[in-house]
Amino acid sequence: MRRRSRALALVVGLAVVAPLAACAGEGSGTPKLIWYINPDDGGQAAIAKECTEQAGGAYKLEVSVLPRDASAQREQLARRLAAADSSIDIMSLDPPFIPEMAEPGFLAPVPDDVAERVSKDVVAGALAGATWNDKLVTVPFWANTQLLWYRKSVAAAAGLDPSKTPVTWDQIMTAAKDQDKYLAVQGTKAESLTVWINALVASAGGQIIENPEAPADEITLGLDSPAGEAAATIIGTIGKENLGGPGLPTEDEGASLSVFQGDKGSFMVNWPFVWSATKAGVEDGTFPQALLDDFGWALYPQVTADQESAPPYGGINLGIGAYSKHVDLAFQAAECIVTPEHQATYFATNGNPPSNTTAYDDPAVKEAFPMADVIRESLELAAPRPQTPYYNEVSTGLQQTWHPPSSVNPGTTPKESTDLITAVLRGEQLL
Amino acid sequence: MSTASAGAGAVRAQVPSGAPPDLRDAAAKAGRSDRAKSEARLGWLLAGPAFVVMLSVTLYPIIQAFFDSLYHYRLTAPDDKRWAGLSNYAVVLTDPIFWQALGVTLFITVITVVCELILGFALALVMHGAIKSLRGLLRTAILVPYGIITVVSAFAWFYAFDINSGFINHWFAWVPGISEDLNWFASQGTSLVVIIMSEIWKTTPFISLLLLAGLSQVPTELEEAAEVDGATWWQRLTRVVLPNMKAAIMVAVLFRTLDAFRIFDNVFIMTNGANGTEVLSLLTYRTSIGRLEIGLGSALSVLLFLCVILICWIAIKLFKVDLAGGARGAS
Numbered sequence: 001m002r003r004r005s006r007a008l009a010l011v012v013g014l015a016v017v018a019p020l021a022a023c024a025g026e027g028s029g030t031p032k033l034i035w036y037i038n039p040d041d042g043g044q045a046a047i048a049k050e051c052t053e054q055a056g057g058a059y060k061l062e063v064s065v066l067p068r069d070a071s072a073q074r075e076q077l078a079r080r081l082a083a084a085d086s087s088i089d090i091m092s093l094d095p096p097f098i099p100e101m102a103e104p105g106f107l108a109p110v111p112d113d114v115a116e117r118v119s120k121d122v123v124a125g126a127l128a129g130a131t132w133n134d135k136l137v138t139v140p141f142w143a144n145t146q147l148l149w150y151r152k153s154v155a156a157a158a159g160l161d162p163s164k165t166p167v168t169w170d171q172i173m174t175a176a177k178d179q180d181k182y183l184a185v186q187g188t189k190a191e192s193l194t195v196w197i198n199a200l201v202a203s204a205g206g207q208i209i210e211n212p213e214a215p216a217d218e219i220t221l222g223l224d225s226p227a228g229e230a231a232a233t234i235i236g237t238i239g240k241e242n243l244g245g246p247g248l249p250t251e252d253e254g255a256s257l258s259v260f261q262g263d264k265g266s267f268m269v270n271w272p273f274v275w276s277a278t279k280a281g282v283e284d285g286t287f288p289q290a291l292l293d294d295f296g297w298a299l300y301p302q303v304t305a306d307q308e309s310a311p312p313y314g315g316i317n318l319g320i321g322a323y324s325k326h327v328d329l330a331f332q333a334a335e336c337i338v339t340p341e342h343q344a345t346y347f348a349t350n351g352n353p354p355s356n357t358t359a360y361d362d363p364a365v366k367e368a369f370p371m372a373d374v375i376r377e378s379l380e381l382a383a384p385r386p387q388t389p390y391y392n393e394v395s396t397g398l399q400q401t402w403h404p405p406s407s408v409n410p411g412t413t414p415k416e417s418t419d420l421i422t423a424v425l426r427g428e429q430l431l
Numbered sequence: 432m433s434t435a436s437a438g439a440g441a442v443r444a445q446v447p448s449g450a451p452p453d454l455r456d457a458a459a460k461a462g463r464s465d466r467a468k469s470e471a472r473l474g475w476l477l478a479g480p481a482f483v484v485m486l487s488v489t490l491y492p493i494i495q496a497f498f499d500s501l502y503h504y505r506l507t508a509p510d511d512k513r514w515a516g517l518s519n520y521a522v523v524l525t526d527p528i529f530w531q532a533l534g535v536t537l538f539i540t541v542i543t544v545v546c547e548l549i550l551g552f553a554l555a556l557v558m559h560g561a562i563k564s565l566r567g568l569l570r571t572a573i574l575v576p577y578g579i580i581t582v583v584s585a586f587a588w589f590y591a592f593d594i595n596s597g598f599i600n601h602w603f604a605w606v607p608g609i610s611e612d613l614n615w616f617a618s619q620g621t622s623l624v625v626i627i628m629s630e631i632w633k634t635t636p637f638i639s640l641l642l643l644a645g646l647s648q649v650p651t652e653l654e655e656a657a658e659v660d661g662a663t664w665w666q667r668l669t670r671v672v673l674p675n676m677k678a679a680i681m682v683a684v685l686f687r688t689l690d691a692f693r694i695f696d697n698v699f700i701m702t703n704g705a706n707g708t709e710v711l712s713l714l715t716y717r718t719s720i721g722r723l724e725i726g727l728g729s730a731l732s733v734l735l736f737l738c739v740i741l742i743c744w745i746a747i748k749l750f751k752v753d754l755a756g757g758a759r760g761a762s
Binding site for chain 1: 503506507508509510522523526528529593594595612613614616617702703704705706714717718720721722723727731
């Protein structure tokens, strides 16, 4: 009995000591950097592997996957950084959430020499999205934008050629109505609705927040304006006249693509993933080649004929955790990740467009995405969503008041959302 | 534990009920036998660790939440933390969003509990009356939905009713009001119908299991006697069976009401609170976790907790739910 107890004590002792010994070994070898990434098709993991090899033992870069939803990524990172989590070395950040992370000092300041190098040849929209209080706070990685996708057959029947002449929302709404087709837009109560509202307001020459860097209780909104009314007119008309079909109130980017690929598809605003997704569908036999041949693309629709559109801007920038034990190495790794070569490969393999303009010259990019030049042009015109530490309140407030699209009224909705968001930011109302 | 309590109770019973409390306690203490004392000590030793763990994982967060609710505190602005007093509660209680969420929560709670009680009782009767060889299979089949994780069941229901991927519209297009173009999650009424149906499907087995336990406690002699006296099936059910399983029914109703009142998963997955389907738990989650407003979110959590306490109080004090009796009936 006593022998058995001793054996048990030995096993328990080893079980306690062994992990501690493993921890001790970890500190003495190559520093391990953890890069928290948004889910993708394995492109970021491949880049991490290459950078580890190129570092020649200076660091070992490993990836850890964040939740699929952008707001869930923000929630996890914000909560861990608020608790001074030192295991976050590098993180893939959605641009709208960058000010919220930068303001309380959760992001390590970008050294001037690094900032200079990583800003070179970067598209304007991506630089704006990586900046807070006039300082670059993250490293631009990939930059996304929405295009107008159209079925060539439908556009031709409606007498439109968006690839030659920019089209307006009125034109595509009329075309869809006349041809008895559906417009594929994102009307679900989610971030994609904010993306749409912001693009429409910016395309009409306005902005959702007039002073995004102000404290919460001093922020003023620019929605109750002609630009806000123009945006509400477009969304309200599409909703009320059923131009988006019955699925509009729950339609996200994926559902939009399904509508566009279907018999009633006509025009769609969406990110470039729609091209690679449809191409993959054709390759595995889900869709006929004729569908892909019928795909056309152009710059985002204009609100008025005389003013260029301001397409949505998205993408991912790299933030370095302020509590990381290896900040210098993390910046080194970030510079490796965002080289134009890596960005070009990432675009060709994962469908996420580069923020660096030189990456667009890569032949692999042009082969995988024939519309690469339009994407690059769109990125130069793109308008980021409001850059404020209170972005979540602004975005959720918009979604509360502009959903469902059929309820949007140009006379009342912009004012309602202004009142709600202002009261919420002042702490006087729930959201 | 129960023996020790019963022993102490027996000693207390010998002291006149009109005697002062101190005297009664002293008499009880003095009258305790060594065995009763050691049993009580053993009881505390056995239950003590669990009690301490319970305190640390429930009482501590409750106190912390109450403390946080008295501050203006945002997780991403830790330096701006400042005393708020009860102003967070004032903001919540004067906001129509809170009252609407409370209304929707109560509506879902009442409808689901009533439907589940009726369906659960019917299922319990079927299980109780089934022949022995079929009993195991029947109970397993009825319990399957309850064994499914709520998030998984919520997704299954969501995809079944979704306008793009769902099959319900296609299968039931012949039913008046349902067509291929019906978007179930685009309006409050239809969204709530799906949420409530999913909730009922998922948790009716739980109620039926509790009621089955209560049903098996009803002495068969009573039913047989009533039958001999010429009572109909309905009379036997309402005059003999139901009164004898009242404790089990009330415990089932209380447990399910508390559970239904805290509904979260189904709403979160299916509508995320869109179209007026926001419930209290979701509002609390969005405020604390989504907005990272710890102060305001904690005030909501405390109010949600108080609502749950109120439901317990109403059930135990007003409806006289005997938790111990019900638990014995349910075991």
